[in-house]
Amino acid sequence: MRRGNLVLASDSPALHTDQYELGNLQGALRSGVASRLAVFELFARRLPEGRRYGVFAGLGRLLDRLENFRFTAEQLRWLNETQVADAGTRGRLEGQRFTGDVWAYQEGDLYFPNSPLLTVVAPFAEAVLLETICLSICNWDSGIASSASRMVTAARGLPITEMGTRRTHEEAAIDAARAAYIAGFSATSNMEAGYRYGIPVTGTAAHCFTMAHRDELTAFRAQVASQGPETTLLVDTYDLQQGIRNAVAAAGPELGGVRIDSGDLLSELPKARQLLDSLGARQARIVLTGGLDEYAMDELSLGAAGGFGSGERLIAHPSPGFVYKLVAIADSDDPEEPLRRVSKRSASKLSLGGRKWAYRRFDASRFITAEDLLVSDSAPESPPAGLPLQERVVGEGRILLRRSVEEARAFHQQAKCRLRPEQLSIQAGPPAILARPSEESP
Amino acid sequence: MRRGNLVLASDSPALHTDQYELGNLQGALRSGVASRLAVFELFARRLPEGRRYGVFAGLGRLLDRLENFRFTAEQLRWLNETQVADAGTRGRLEGQRFTGDVWAYQEGDLYFPNSPLLTVVAPFAEAVLLETICLSICNWDSGIASSASRMVTAARGLPITEMGTRRTHEEAAIDAARAAYIAGFSATSNMEAGYRYGIPVTGTAAHCFTMAHRDELTAFRAQVASQGPETTLLVDTYDLQQGIRNAVAAAGPELGGVRIDSGDLLSELPKARQLLDSLGARQARIVLTGGLDEYAMDELSLGAAGGFGSGERLIAHPSPGFVYKLVAIADSDDPEEPLRRVSKRSASKLSLGGRKWAYRRFDASRFITAEDLLVSDSAPESPPAGLPLQERVVGEGRILLRRSVEEARAFHQQAKCRLRPEQLSIQAGPPAILARPSEESP
Numbered sequence: 001m002r003r004g005n006l007v008l009a010s011d012s013p014a015l016h017t018d019q020y021e022l023g024n025l026q027g028a029l030r031s032g033v034a035s036r037l038a039v040f041e042l043f044a045r046r047l048p049e050g051r052r053y054g055v056f057a058g059l060g061r062l063l064d065r066l067e068n069f070r071f072t073a074e075q076l077r078w079l080n081e082t083q084v085a086d087a088g089t090r091g092r093l094e095g096q097r098f099t100g101d102v103w104a105y106q107e108g109d110l111y112f113p114n115s116p117l118l119t120v121v122a123p124f125a126e127a128v129l130l131e132t133i134c135l136s137i138c139n140w141d142s143g144i145a146s147s148a149s150r151m152v153t154a155a156r157g158l159p160i161t162e163m164g165t166r167r168t169h170e171e172a173a174i175d176a177a178r179a180a181y182i183a184g185f186s187a188t189s190n191m192e193a194g195y196r197y198g199i200p201v202t203g204t205a206a207h208c209f210t211m212a213h214r215d216e217l218t219a220f221r222a223q224v225a226s227q228g229p230e231t232t233l234l235v236d237t238y239d240l241q242q243g244i245r246n247a248v249a250a251a252g253p254e255l256g257g258v259r260i261d262s263g264d265l266l267s268e269l270p271k272a273r274q275l276l277d278s279l280g281a282r283q284a285r286i287v288l289t290g291g292l293d294e295y296a297m298d299e300l301s302l303g304a305a306g307g308f309g310s311g312e313r314l315i316a317h318p319s320p321g322f323v324y325k326l327v328a329i330a331d332s333d334d335p336e337e338p339l340r341r342v343s344k345r346s347a348s349k350l351s352l353g354g355r356k357w358a359y360r361r362f363d364a365s366r367f368i369t370a371e372d373l374l375v376s377d378s379a380p381e382s383p384p385a386g387l388p389l390q391e392r393v394v395g396e397g398r399i400l401l402r403r404s405v406e407e408a409r410a411f412h413q414q415a416k417c418r419l420r421p422e423q424l425s426i427q428a429g430p431p432a433i434l435a436r437p438s439e440e441s442p
Numbered sequence: 443m444r445r446g447n448l449v450l451a452s453d454s455p456a457l458h459t460d461q462y463e464l465g466n467l468q469g470a471l472r473s474g475v476a477s478r479l480a481v482f483e484l485f486a487r488r489l490p491e492g493r494r495y496g497v498f499a500g501l502g503r504l505l506d507r508l509e510n511f512r513f514t515a516e517q518l519r520w521l522n523e524t525q526v527a528d529a530g531t532r533g534r535l536e537g538q539r540f541t542g543d544v545w546a547y548q549e550g551d552l553y554f555p556n557s558p559l560l561t562v563v564a565p566f567a568e569a570v571l572l573e574t575i576c577l578s579i580c581n582w583d584s585g586i587a588s589s590a591s592r593m594v595t596a597a598r599g600l601p602i603t604e605m606g607t608r609r610t611h612e613e614a615a616i617d618a619a620r621a622a623y624i625a626g627f628s629a630t631s632n633m634e635a636g637y638r639y640g641i642p643v644t645g646t647a648a649h650c651f652t653m654a655h656r657d658e659l660t661a662f663r664a665q666v667a668s669q670g671p672e673t674t675l676l677v678d679t680y681d682l683q684q685g686i687r688n689a690v691a692a693a694g695p696e697l698g699g700v701r702i703d704s705g706d707l708l709s710e711l712p713k714a715r716q717l718l719d720s721l722g723a724r725q726a727r728i729v730l731t732g733g734l735d736e737y738a739m740d741e742l743s744l745g746a747a748g749g750f751g752s753g754e755r756l757i758a759h760p761s762p763g764f765v766y767k768l769v770a771i772a773d774s775d776d777p778e779e780p781l782r783r784v785s786k787r788s789a790s791k792l793s794l795g796g797r798k799w800a801y802r803r804f805d806a807s808r809f810i811t812a813e814d815l816l817v818s819d820s821a822p823e824s825p826p827a828g829l830p831l832q833e834r835v836v837g838e839g840r841i842l843l844r845r846s847v848e849e850a851r852a853f854h855q856q857a858k859c860r861l862r863p864e865q866l867s868i869q870a871g872p873p874a875i876l877a878r879p880s881e882e883s884p
Contacts, residue, residue: 015634016612018605019645022633023669027647031664033654040650065612078637086668124654131648132632135608136615163460166577167761169614170458170507173578176611190574191464192457195520203461205469206573208482208768211784212475212566222473226528227465237786312761319609319758326650342653344679 012072013065014093018132019084025125026089032333034092034125039328039339039355042118042134044111048146048318050428053419055149055412056117057179058141059107063399065133070097098126102394105358107403108145108182108412109389110419112371114435116356117322119390124329131324139322140172141179147294147317148183148310149416150426154298155308159186161202162193163289164311180314182408184416189309197405204232204259204287216243220250230256232287240268244275253280257306261290265300273304294426328355328377339377358435359386368418372438384438454514455507456535459574461526466570468531474775476534476567481770481781481797484560484576486553490588490760492870495861497591497854498559499621500583501549505841507575512539540568544836547800549845550624550854551831552861553584554813556877558798559764561832566771573766581764582614583621589736589759590625590752591858592868596740597750601628603644605731606753622756624850626858631751639847646674646701646729658685662692672698674729677714678705686714690721699727699748707732707742715746736868770797770819781819800877801828810860814880826880 028034047054071079071093079085085093100122111117118134120127151160162180165173177193187200194201205223213219220233229251235243235258247258258276260268265288276284285306292300293313300308328339341353354375361370371389374380393401403411416424423432470476489496513521513535521527527535542564553559560576562569593602604622607615619635629642636643647665655661662675671693677685677700689700700718702710707730718726727748734742735755742750770781783795796817803812813831816822835843845853858866865874 013612015637016607016615017633018607018631019633019636019643020631020648021645023645023665023673024648024651027651027661027665027668028654030668031655031660033664036654038654075637082636082643084633084636084643128648128650131650132607133612136610136612139609140611140614165458165460165574166766167581168578169582169611169617170455170575170578171613172582172611173458189460189462191459191461191526194461194524194526195457195517201461201524201526203463203465206462206466206570207786208570208573209466209469211768211786212470212478212480212771213473214773218473219469222475223465223469226469226472231465312763316761319754321754324608326653329654331656344649344653 012068012070012075013133014069014071014129015075016133016136017129021129021131022079022085022089024128025092026086028124028128029088029092033329034123035333036124037330037335037339038122038124038127038326040120040127040131040324041116041327041356042138042322042324043114043116044320044322045351046113046321047431048320051146052423052425052429052432054111054142054320055145055183056105056109056111056138056142057107057145057182057408058137059104059393060403060405060408061141061175061178062134062137063393063402065137066098066102066130066394067399069130069133070095092125096126097397098122098130098394099397100126100394101392101396103390104393105389106391106408106411108408108410108415110415112431112433112435114352114373115371116358116373116390119355134324135322139320141175142320142322143317144176144179144314145183145412146320147314148180148185149412150294151297151308151310151314152184153424154294154301154426156301158301158305159307160297161186161307161309162188162190162311162314163309164315165190167312167315176315178405182405182412184409184413199405205234207234207237207261210234210237217246217250220246224251229254232257232259232285234259234261236260236262240272241275244272245279248276248279248281253282255281255284257285257287259287259289265290265296266303269300269303269305298426325351327353341375352437357383358389359384359438360389361386362418366418367420368433371433371435373435374438454510454512454517455575456511456513456571457517458578459571463571463573464521464527464531467534467567468528470566470570471530471534475771476565477775478566479772479777479781480564480566480569480768482562482569482573482766483558483769483798484580484764484766485556485558486762486764487793488555488763489873490762493588494865494867494871494874496553496584496762497587497625498547498551498553498580498584499549499587499624499850500579500617501546501835502845502847502850503583503617503620504576504579505835505844507579508540508544508572508836509841511572511575512537534567538568539839540564540572540836541839542568542836543834543838545832546835547831548833548850548853550850550852550857552857554873554875554877556794556815557813558800558815558832561797576766577764581762583617584762584764585759586618586621586756587625587854588762589756590622590627591854592736593739593750593752593756594626595866596736596743596868598743600743600747601749602739603628603749603751604630604632604753604756605751606757607632609754609757618757620847624847624854626851626855641847647676649676649679649703652676652679659688659692662688666693671696674699674701674727676701676703678702682710682714683717686717687721690718690723695722695724697723697726699729701729701731703732707738708745711742711745711747740868767793769795783817794879799825800831801826801880802831803828804860808860809862810875813875813877815877816880
């Protein structure tokens with residue numbers, strides 16, 4: 001179902017890169033570091049304030065981009081014109097493609113502070129250029145998925161439609177719909193997301209449709225004539241109570257649903273339910289939209305709500321703040337040379353050096369108890385207890401493992417069941433766990 | 443300089459549309475409203491909390507998208523498969539292109555509550571489909587430009603580089619760089635933005651570059667060998683003071699600059715300046731980065747800063763909250779029929795019906811005093827006092843007026859001079875003015 005993406009995917013993402021990466025490469029070619037085997041990890045130092053867990057999303061998109069990550073002749077000409085890269089650097093970039101390995105958590109999995117979500121193992125020259133695109137994709141997609149997952153919890157099984165397109169960049173919107181769907185939203189309003197990724201698409205009606213007609217009842221009749229009585233009518237353009245009466249007048253008691261997009265929803269909801277029932281439209285669902293966040297959904301889902309739409313508050317999510325850090329590098333081109341573990345020591349940005357292997361442990365009820373990080377250059381010969389969280393998704397530059405959006409969605413649902421109810425709470429609290437070095441680490 | 447955009451631009455944006463727009467269209471075809479002349483306006487009901495003004499950006503991008511806004515045969519097949527649109531609706535969409543007019547404020551202009559930034563005049567069937575793409579582009583681009591403009595004020599003439607790519611979706615990042623440049627940033631770190639839009643691109647060095655070498659001095663020497671002594675060295679990977687000493691040791695007193703990306707910048711800045719001076723590097727600029735917002739820049743620009751980078755806090759900007767509202771529609775297909783003015787009356791979302799013509803008035807010192815809105819179906823025969831703010835940019839579906847990114851940037855700089863210093867303040871306060879109906883309006 002990725003037909004719409006073909007044009008985009010053939011476009012090289014190589015310039016989706018901060019200039020300093022090319023500067024780094026140029027200096028590294030000079031010093032001999034460019035060819036050294038390097039390990040970069042993508043992780044979050046902490047979760048956004050009060051969050052208990054995060055949701056990793058974006059991996060599928062990143063693999064698509066990685067496959068096309070090479071500099072075109074025209075891009076290289078431009079790097080020359082603008083003197084961003086010298087002749088030696090351009091020569092190195094010409095024909096360069098990624099030849100390394102990528103290990104990753106599954107898309108849809110949970111993460112905690114320090115979880116090594118992505119591990120890139122490649123010559124420094126190749127791995128350093130991927131920083132920006134890895135962070136752009138993972139920060140955006142995981143930020144949306146993490147907020148969406150909280151809304152799904154708060155909605156208590158009621159369906160949520162992603163409706164944020166108008167609130168953000170048109171391309172970001174499509175991938176927000178994808179990430180929200182992975183996190184458990186049931187549909188999106190964005191048609192391109194449906195076309196490109198096969199996500200269910202849904203919609204109701206706009207205020208302008210009502211206003212374009214001489215009166216509300218005429219508008220509702222036109223919508224029912226076009227969509228059938230099972231349609232969802234938008235009832236708050238003028239007066240909510242009158243709107244509901246008009247809706248039932250137009251569609252009859254078999255009216256599918258009404259949407260309310262404004263006002264004090266907590267007090268309007270029971271009144272709307274009562275009125276619909278009194279008019280015989282007992283089956284009509286009440287869909288609520290208009291700046292809803294997880295806290296609003298938490299309250300409203302205890303009442304007569306039939307579903308939610310979320311846009312504005314999903315788009316305005318806190319960033320996961322992922323970083324992409326060099327954690328180990330060889331000090332010579334000798335493939336037998338052990339890697340030197342590196343870490344930054346500047347103020348408040350301390351991080352743990354060395355390549356990490358992550359294992360998750362569970363108690364007898366299958367709830368998560370710990371995430372252990374084993375520091376080792378290569379896969380441990382005798383792995384510790386727990387479920388290994390990383391998969392090799394790229395080997396010597398070739399994509400080894402692709403999972404669909406549906407698989408990521410199913411995986412998230414399953415992963416979320418491994419958190420206790422208090423760890424799924426939307427109220428502010430500490431992270432459910434911290435990923436940390438296991439005792440076996442040297 | 444839009445070479446990189448060619449592939450994207452040829453891709454139809456028609457599915458960048460919320461599904462309910464198609465539902466609206468289908469109902470409107472049924473009721474006869476689809477062919478009626480309609481006027482939609484894009485505006486903000488209010489500015490984000492405490493803001494004095496907003497900056498309109500995205501128009502150039504929107505015109506590009508509008509030009510290609512048509513449904514492809516493959517998209518129509520998909521609309522059939524997924525039953526989003528019935529046969530009559532698909533028939534209407536086949537070959538449909540925009541045939542209407544668009545009036546707009548200039549890109550880079552200021553806006554205030556109710557400024558009618560975009561006016562779309564077209565048959566309802568065409569105008570209703572543009573809601574989502576108009577809002578996506580204008581909300582994102584104007585949100586970035588509005589926040590960037592405040593940072594430019596706070597930086598007091600010091601250059602600011604846009605560095606937000608890693609914090610947001612990879613395509614949103616490119617257009618964030620464009621919007622920030624329009625608002626007065628001097629450059630971007632995003633190479634694709636340079637390639638696509640001709641924006642100056644700049645960069646320094648990454649922490650991983652330092653860590654990839656055996657020690658900091660070796661790394662700095664490699665960078666200087668590659669970039670020359672006028673390069674900017676990143677000095678806070680391990681110890682800031684030692685980093686500065688290593689920088690001068692590597693580049694000599696002709697060192698171009700240092701970048702500090704962490705720590706308490708207000709206290710580090712004077713110490714760094716003093717140390718650089720004492721080592722003879724009096725010309726070396728100190729570039730500050732790391733989560734800076736306009737308030738930080740306001741304080742730091744009073745000290746020894748030589749420039750800023752901004753990413754995280756620019757990307758996490760408040761949304762302008764633009765809406766795209768039907769304000770007038772004909773009640774028959776007769777071209778002589780006067781338009782019916784419409785407005786929503788639901789809770790807290792009251793808006794002014796009718797098509798608006800905007801004029802800005804100035805005092806003798808050329809500072810803005812008012813923005814008058816004249817409500818009239820057609821251009822007023824005797825316009826009121828003041829500068830007309832809207833231009834016809836699309837006429838009968840053809841782009842009439844395209845301005846470059848450089849023109850938008852120059853226009854913003856000029857428009858900003860029309861605000862008094864207190865109206866440019868970054869401290870919270872009321873909007874400088876409210877756009878409101880002039881007394882001549884009926």
